Amino acid sequence: MNKQQRIQEIFRRMEAAPAASDLVSALDLLSRTIDAVEDELTNTPNNPDNWAADGRIYPPQFDNARQVKGCPGVTRFRSRSHNTYIAANGAIEVQTLEQEVIFSKPGSNGQEVWAQ
Numbered sequence: 001m002n003k004q005q006r007i008q009e010i011f012r013r014m015e016a017a018p019a020a021s022d023l024v025s026a027l028d029l030l031s032r033t034i035d036a037v038e039d040e041l042t043n044t045p046n047n048p049d050n051w052a053a054d055g056r057i058y059p060p061q062f063d064n065a066r067q068v069k070g071c072p073g074v075t076r077f078r079s080r081s082h083n084t085y086i087a088a089n090g091a092i093e094v095q096t097l098e099q100e101v102i103f104s105k106p107g108s109n110g111q112e113v114w115a116q
Contacts, residue, residue: 001041006057010037011094011103020090021108023075027086031059052080060084074113087113 001009013033020026034057035046044056051058060077068074073088082102085093089107093114096102106112 003055003057006037006041010034013037014105019106019108022090023086023088026090026092027060030092034059085113
């Protein structure tokens with residue numbers, strides 16, 4: 001599978017998974033899902049130090065976490081070509097750098113990221 005197909009599989013599995021209830025469980029769900037898809041559908045070893053060159057999709061990292069101005073319950077994780085927003089209620093939203101929403105999953109309370 002190419003990278004775009006793997007991204008769609010990640011989103012499919014994320015959609016099917018139970019909703020997270022907080023930032024840590026949402027990030028854990030996203031990380032476990034990404035790693036599972038990449039382990040199953042690529043032969044690329046999980047080596048985060050090689051993220052820029054190996055073609056593997058890696059989960060967001062806390063060293064790229066930033067608070068969102070005016071939204072104290074939302075954390076932004078910056079990646080190469082997108083931003084992942086996770087709310088305190090476990091909601092997740094992925095946007096392109098052009099701010100197009102490409103994935104959204106409500107938190108366990110049924111609310112989206114920006115409904116906080």
